[in-house]
Amino acid sequence: MEKERENFYRIISLILNLGTKAKRELLKRYLSTENITLQYLLSIYEHDLYHLYYNTVKCCKCTPNYRLPRKRVLNLVQLEILFDRKPSKPLGASPVQCNASEFCCCQLSSKPSLTADHLDFTLVRCLLVNCCEKLFTDSLLVGETTESFLNKHKHDLYHLWQPQHTFCFCPKGCQPNNTNQIITDKQWTNIYKVTNLKTTCPSCGSPGNACSVKAIAGTLLNNIQDKTFIRILLINLCSLRKKVDELTDIRNKVYGHALEVSISDQEYETKWQQTQACILSLSRECSRETECEFLMKIDFIKTGALEESLYQQYHTSMLKEIRDNTDIKQDILQHLEHTSDQMVSNQTSIDRTLDALNAKLDRVIETSQKLPVHTSSQCIQTEPQDANEPDDNHMTKFNKKINEKEKDFISLNKKISDVETYKRVYVEKTSQMKQAINERSRLLQEDIVLKEKELMKEVEKNEFDAIQKLDEFIKKSVEMCQKHEKKINNYKKILENIKKDEEMALQFVQDSEPILDSMSLSVNVDFPCPLTFEYKASADVRTLFGEVKEDDRVGPDGKEKSKYCESLEVINKFKVETGDSSVYTVTVRPDGKTWVSTMNYNLCLVNRSGKILAKEKLDFVIFFSTCDKHGNLYCSSRETSINVVHLDTADSNNYTICEFENFNPYLTRGIDTNKENHLFVLLLKEDQSKIAIFSEQKMLIKEIQLDIDKTPMFNEIHYIAQNNDGDLFLSGKSHLVCLKRDMSYQCLRPSDETWKGKSLTLDPFNNLISTECPLSLRPLSILVTNSMGKIIKTFTIQGPGIYGMNGLKVDYYKEEPVLWMSTTTGHVIIARFVNHDKNTL
DSSP states (O other): OOHHHHHHHHHHHIIIIIIHHHHHHHHHHHHHHHTOOHHHHHHHSHHHHHHTTSOSSOOTTOOTTOOOOSSOOOOHHHHHHHEEEOSSOOTTOOTTTOOTTSOOGGGEEEOTTOOGGGOOHHHHHHHHHHHOHHHHHHHHTTTSOHHHHHHHTHHHHHHHHOTTOOOTTSOTTOOOSOOSOOSOHHHHHHHBOOSOTTOBOTTTOOBTTTTTOOBOTTOOGGGOOOHHHHHHHHHHHOHHHHHHHHHHHHHIIIIITOSSSOOOHHHHHHHHHHHHHHHHHHHHHHOHHHHHHHHHHHHHHHHSOOOHHHHHHHHHHHHHHHHHTOSOOOHHHHHHHHHHHHHHHHHHHHHHHHHHHHHHHHHHHHHHHHSOOOOHHHHHHHSOTTSSHHHHHHHHHHHHHHHHHHHHHHHHHHHHHHHHHHHHHHHHHHHHHHHHHHHHHHHHHHHHHHHHHHHHHHHHHHHHHHHHHHHHHHHHHHHHHHHHHHHHHHHHHHHHHHTTSHHHHHHHHHHHHHHHHHOOOOOOOOOOOOOOOOOOTTOOHHHHHOOOOOOTTBOTTSOBOOOEEEEEEEEEEEESSSSSOOEEEEEEOTTSOEEEEETTSEEEEEOTTOOEEEEEEOSSOOOEEEEOTTOOEEEEOSSSEEEEEEESSSSTTOEEEEEEEEOTTSEEEEEEEOTTOOEEEEEEETTEEEEEEEOTTOOEEEEEEOOGGGOGGGTSOOEEEEOTTSOEEEEETTEEEEEOTTSOEEEEEOOOTTOOEEEEEEOTTSOEEEEEOOSSSSOEEEEEEOTTSOEEEEEEEOSTTOSOEEEEEEEOSSSSOEEEEEETTSEEEEEEEEOOOGGGO
């Protein structure tokens, strides 16, 4: 046996054999410590374990507030290992909520003969993590109180709360591993004594004054009701829980995702040491004797003789486990597989039938050859003249049926091949859809966190202003009271001393009474109204997330139908003004009407037929423009400011033009809006360029510097567009660049003097459309590029009035998408570019 293959067998034996045994011993130790049986443990958590498989629909035992797990952990085979199924529903079960045809929670009962030794690697980990929380919480607080533990790990918990900040306790060069907030503000204030989250440390500026806060006295881990926070503590700070998870990760990397049955010596030693440390940590938690026993077994597996058949058995068992753990099995795939199997069965049946018919035919021919030959006279004397004709017709019909069956057989084989092809395409499309759903979910969660921070910031600002106002009133009022009280006490003392001298006392009263009358202790204050949070009761996250639809663009042959026309089909060409002119931008509004800007300072609103609905003379030329989802037009004249055309009503003629933002000393270039209605503005200053991003409320939320490695392609950029995946496309001079979300970039178009980058826009399929503006009269190329940088379609347009291209924009707000183009000769061109077929869009 070769060395790398031997390494593989030894490491999987260590993981599957001793790793499983170590976790079983840990489970036995917990059951013994708590003085309970495995059946009792399963009866307590049977509802939670049931939903680790059935995680999409609630059962009859679910409370209204019960939250289903986000993903499936167990498979049906593992669930049936743990529980028996009762023969019928229990008395009182709801007939609506409980379905006897399903393995319902109310039908579960733990198997009386089940022991920890019956549990496999995955199943024993599931019980430890989901049913033995006390095991890990006890190991978390060995030799210390909850209060001291929280103070000791304040640095780790701080970075789970504020992943983007550091504070005084951070060592030099500390780089937090988390990018998202894991611990919420409420969870932080529930464990640490924080007077005000607005307070900051004077030394490092950390929020919540984290450097000086301490854990709330008397806090007990068992009394914390927030189970999510407990789970965060265990996952991030419990070394025992980490070893259990690490052992599973090693199993997945070494075994579950193995491409071949081998492992290099270097990786073998690394994984062996990691696995050994995990196993010894788990066994040490049981007892010292258990640790010694496992240490001997580990040494035996590493140096003992190999039994290849045993390890191949491990490999087969693991592959079966991987197949059993498939999370989602689509009904359509099961149907296709069933149909394919049925077709193969039919094909076998047809083969047997054809063989039987051929055998019968051979016997008939053989029999006919043995019959005596009769003369025609004998035939006339013994039987009718047409007696042999029915036999000939019968044989002909029989042969014809055989030929038809053979044709059916060929057709069936063709259908089987088509189904197999379609099945492969369906699996690929389903996998792509899952990835898209995961990415959409991640982006939606980021947006939710961002919106939450914006709302919290607004509430905290209002709270701070109101409290500051009230504190100021209280302070001034207290000072006023103290001042006046001091004066009154002085008057009382003086009056007490001189009351015997009536003349002096009367004079003192006459002199002091006006001053006493002028003391006003009445002060008015405008109390701030309490804050209230309003939300739309009809808001449904499904409308934001999207929905799953069947993709009819794939034909029965498994091939995708063509999205694009063979060539651009011009449906209209017109000019918005007479004489010499040049149309710079075309920007489509959500209502299908389009803004058109010209070199003669005109801004026109037109429809698809070319009719001018409104016209405005401006004091600046619009070189770049974009429209938000409300129909407002944002314009750049290549100066320092961005102007906006606000729609006052739905009427096209009611609008106002004003300045949106001045970016001095930067000059403005291309602008764009994305699906979240964020505004992107390209800014240029000397050899520096950047992108400013504004929220829907027009607040600056982010700036992206584009002087990446001083790359020349970022020095002169003019156009910008963002696709649905968050990738930014930039065009300028001879470059077309894709800037990814992680700030990596890809040059999609090499430097080429014959290609001058112009307007960018996205089509209905999330592909990028770009064009050029050549300096010579020649056919113009319009490129369709996917997110990977591959040019998937090239359109060519030429003809009278088409000299250079200034702008592109897709109008997909109506049933039939069209491409708007603006030329340097003042023409506006509208053309079809996608197949007008409901099944292809």
